[in-house]
Amino acid sequence: DAKTTQPPSMDCAEGRAANLPCNHSTISGNEYVYWYRQIHSQGPQYIIHGLKNNETNEMASLIITEDRKSSTLILPHATLRDTAVYYCIVRPGGGGSQGNLIFGKGTKLSVKP
Amino acid sequence: NAGVMQNPRHLVRRRGQEARLRCSPMKGHSHVYWYRQLPEEGLKFMVYLQKENIIDESGMPKERFSAEFPKEGPSILRIQQVVRGDSAAYFCASSAQIALSRGLGDEQFFGPGTRLTVL
Numbered sequence: 577d578a579k580t581t582q583p584p585s586m587d588c589a590e591g592r593a594a595n596l597p598c599n600h601s602t603i604s605g606n607e608y609v610y611w612y613r614q615i616h617s618q619g620p621q622y623i624i625h626g627l628k629n630n631e632t633n634e635m636a637s638l639i640i641t642e643d644r645k646s647s648t649l650i651l652p653h654a655t656l657r658d659t660a661v662y663y664c665i666v667r668p669g670g671g672g673s674q675g676n677l678i679f680g681k682g683t684k685l686s687v688k689p
Numbered sequence: 690n691a692g693v694m695q696n697p698r699h700l701v702r703r704r705g706q707e708a709r710l711r712c713s714p715m716k717g718h719s720h721v722y723w724y725r726q727l728p729e730e731g732l733k734f735m736v737y738l739q740k741e742n743i744i745d746e747s748g749m750p751k752e753r754f755s756a757e758f759p760k761e762g763p764s765i766l767r768i769q770q771v772v773r774g775d776s777a778a779y780f781c782a783s784s785a786q787i788a789l790s791r792g793l794g795d796e797q798f799f800g801p802g803t804r805l806t807v808l
Contacts, residue, residue: 610796614732617778617802618801618802619693619780619782619799619800619801619802620732620780620782620799621799622796622797622798622799625796663731676722676734676737676745676748677722677724677732677734677782677797678734679724679731679732679733680731681731682731
């Protein structure tokens with residue numbers, strides 16, 4: 577079972593920031609927070625991951641609370657093409673035999689014009 | 690730099706036939722994962738392979754399903770004697786050699802999937 581809890585759906589206006597929350601209250605010290613998204617019928621796309629510090633890349637920012645029990649993925653300027661199901665996943669870093677991803681139901685983000 | 694390649698993209702089989710799904714990982718990646726997505730459901734892990742080795746097959750059905758990742762060539766997911774319940778999208782992902790500190794380099798990159806339809 578997934579170790580994360582996400583709202584089933586969210587709406588966002590085009591051009592505005594999309595803030596997607598994720599609760600992972602049972603996260604272990606060696607577990608990272610990963611975010612993927614799946615645009616309809618396509619393969620999942622890696623977005624970002626982090627351990628305890630906030631992270632930013634060309635796609636998004638990841639804010640992790642100090643106690644690491646929750647995080648927020650931020651898409652700074654959402655476009656219609658960001659409409660997708662967003663998955664928050666916790667897993668040990670370094671892959672290996674624990675490397676498989678456990679997908680929950682995710683959050684279906686709808687970006688509206 | 691080509692991404693993860695999967696073929697065929699669509700595969701139709703009749704009940705009892707065999708399905709062979711192929712996955713070519715990204716260049717330089719030696720880890721391959723297979724996932725299955727049933728209609729209207731989330732992705733489920735099936736099997737994790739490195740070159741010539743199955744590392745974790747805990748998510749793969751015990752019967753009719755097998756996977757390999759030979760020294761040369763793509764990874765193959767093979768489903769024998771397909772049934773209608775095997776109809777799904779099958780995704781392959783690959784990752785590079787694991788890193789030990791920040792987990793960098795082990796992100797999984799997914800292919801476009803193979804959509805299997807069993808008639």
